[in-house]
Amino acid sequence: MIKEKSATIKSRAVFSKDEKHRYLLERIWNDKKKKATVIMLNPSFADELKTDQTICKVMNFLIEKDFGTLRVVNLYAFISSEPSHPKKNHDVVGELNNQYILDAINDTDVIIIAWGVEKKEYIKRIAEVKEILSKSGKKIKTFIVNDRVGGHPSRGNISDMIDYSLE
Secondary structure, rough: OOOOOOOOOOEEEEEEOOEEEEEEEEOOOOOOOOOEEEEOOOOOOOOOOOOHHHHHHHHHHHHOEEEEEEEEEEEEEEOOOOOOOOOOOOOOOOOOOOHHHHHHHOOOOEEEOOOOOOOOHHHHHHHHHHHHHOOOEEEEEEEOOOOOOOOOHHHHEEEEOOOOOOO
């Protein structure tokens, strides 16, 4: 005897007109369950069809934790497989990025900080995003990756998430 299962995942990606910036990546597998908005550093190649290793790890973790929606926004919307650096591109943030961050966090159950180590070159941008988050009134968490609080999901296995302080 066999047991067959099937599922549909609704996938959406929002890009700048020139497709150099990705403002939002969304995967919905159960719209009746909780929504998570994950804020990472910058987008890689994942889009409405392709999934990179980081998105796969985060989505699998959220499925295990009984979520039904993943929304990914980033500190920097510029698409690169290397971490974005403000000095490398004058428009690394993306002109609509803050609006997409705001929209995503306003329609979510939990915000998860996953931008990794807060390096000095990112401090100004992190402060800007923390200001947006401080007005949300939402639960804010961060991942534990390889027993490290606040680790980036691409750096290992996500074991859990804990409360994140904006201080």
